[in-house]
Amino acid sequence: MFSVFVVPARYQLIYWPTLQGRGEFVRLVLEDVGLPYDDLARQAESNGAGGAVVVERMLSHKTQHPLFAPPILKIDELVIAQTPNILWWLGRNHNLWPIEEALCLLAMQVQLTIADLVTEVHDTHHPIALGHHYEDQMQAACKRSVQFLSARLPLFLQHLEDILSASGGVYMIGKTITTVDLSTFQVLEGLEYAFPKGFAYASHRTTKLHALRDRIRQRPRLAAYLASNRRIPFNEQGIFRRYPELDRLTE
Amino acid sequence: MFSVFVVPARYQLIYWPTLQGRGEFVRLVLEDVGLPYDDLARQAESNGAGGAVVVERMLSHKTQHPLFAPPILKIDELVIAQTPNILWWLGRNHNLWPIEEALCLLAMQVQLTIADLVTEVHDTHHPIALGHHYEDQMQAACKRSVQFLSARLPLFLQHLEDILSASGGVYMIGKTITTVDLSTFQVLEGLEYAFPKGFAYASHRTTKLHALRDRIRQRPRLAAYLASNRRIPFNEQGIFRRYPELDRLTE
Incomplete structure (x- = not known):
């Protein structure tokens, strides 16, 4: 008899470390499903390294798979970019997408x-x-x-x-x-x-x-x-920013 | 012996009739594949009816499938909106999408x-x-x-x-x-x-x-x-508009 060890896939999120932004749409799925994941730039940041550097290095890396912007999700060798694309993949693989x-x-x-x-x-x-x-x-x-x-x-x-x-x-x-x-x-x-x-x-x-x-x-x-x-709390680096002068219905 | 008649699916595109816009990304696929399709608003327009009305009626129609904006592609009962979504469906069904x-x-x-x-x-x-x-x-x-x-x-x-x-x-x-x-x-x-x-x-x-x-x-x-x-030729109603004052690299 052999024992079969299945190594679980490793999920790695690459996104700006100090704001919710588009990365948050991905984080919410990972958290709701209860998937362990590495939030790479935030981990670098909390270790005292520059978290943004992690994102910039990923984007500038010339590979078979050029990337334009974060969020990026890595699952072992698979690299997925563009938020709706990531959500689609996660949804289909974790029971958060329709069948029909x-x-x-x-x-x-x-x-x-x-x-x-x-x-x-x-x-x-x-x-x-x-x-x-x-x-x-x-x-x-x-x-x-x-x-x-x-x-x-x-x-x-x-x-x-x-x-x-x-x-x-x-x-x-x-x-x-x-x-x-x-x-x-x-x-x-x-x-x-x-x-x-x-x-x-x-x-x-x-x-x-x-x-x-x-x-x-x-x-x-x-x-x-x-x-x-x-x-990460909402803040004025992200997409949703609270600027009172912009919260008006007439000029 | 029975003869089996397969009725080919009917492709209907709904998009503004007088401009290329996002609809053109869909038209190019339909044309390249050689699929016969009805360009509904343009057909209405050339029959003297208001083609834009066709689009507006489609968007305001309250159904099981609310729509926000054209282009919309109908294939028999299937309704697809959002350009990348339409292209993905057409690509997968007509040999213009990868497998891996x-x-x-x-x-x-x-x-x-x-x-x-x-x-x-x-x-x-x-x-x-x-x-x-x-x-x-x-x-x-x-x-x-x-x-x-x-x-x-x-x-x-x-x-x-x-x-x-x-x-x-x-x-x-x-x-x-x-x-x-x-x-x-x-x-x-x-x-x-x-x-x-x-x-x-x-x-x-x-x-x-x-x-x-x-x-x-x-x-x-x-x-x-x-x-x-x-x-449709490029014109100043579409996405790509030739305004000489905008074609400058410095203010």
Whole structure:
């Protein structure tokens, strides 16, 4: 008789160490599933090394698999980049993705729409130049933010509410939880942090979404994560930034 | 003996009728594969009905499958939205997607990075408000465009060149053609149309990309399509717009 030792796959996340950003959508899945993972840049940071260097080294490394931006998830030899791509892979491998083809396509559709929403949130504070400081584009940011909160955010939230209603009101896609529910939770948390007034305005009719967010927050592993110091607090380095001058519905 | 008649699936594209936009990434795949398809809004338009109404009706229709934006592809009962999602489905079903898992993940990664690039191109002429005219945000557009052409576009193009080099220089992903090659072709065409000077600057070292673009253009079905009146010319309603004041590398 032989004993067979199966070495579990090693999950390694590479993302900026001091902010939630797009990496948080991946962290939430790993935490909800209860997968042990190495958050490489944060580990380097807490060891006194520069965590950002870990990310930059990964991006500049010339390999068979060029990378443009984090988050990046490594599973042994497999390298996955682009948030919706990572979520899709994790979802399919850890029971957080639908089975039926039409629902798979709907899940990816909504995951991509959430990614579009996240990009629009980012552009409220960086409408001109990604590489420049917020303070250098504040005037344009104020204008873009008014447009976002008054014209775009209500559309996005109503659409997400419609998706949730169409599936019966409990989960975003079909009758079981998927990565889309976790991403919806995160985007609602971030919007309320960044735009307390604008979010209240845009979400006052999306009651099913609010209830979903409360249910997701109470999932045991997620609740434990959110209460731990592994959850980086929202801050003004991330995508969801609280700048009071941007939380306005009129100029 | 029975005769079995297989009714071929009917492909219906729903997209704005007077511009290439994101719909063109889908049209290129349908044309390259040689799939007959109904371009519903364009057909309505050429019949004297308002083609945009077809799109708006589709988006506002409350069904089991809420939709946020075109392009939308219908295949009998299946409804697919979000460009990378549509391309993934078409690619898998029509021999334009890799088989091996690592290459599938790489293909989706690059497809999503191209989608990000397209969004950044769009924001050069609409940095403040999606729903307002270009002329009302021209000053901010000039600033954003300089940043895009000088800082962002060279990064994107070098990354796409690196992807192509890593796969051996003939196809973007692996050793066979995928939707990623067709999307890369389209984005290069659009960039050269919109920013003749900026594109020349940002792409002067990406020689493999230029060669790929030339090879794709000569694929027989694609060449026939590009020469036909089914190909809507680039214009100033789409994503790639030629505004000379935006084609500058310094303010």
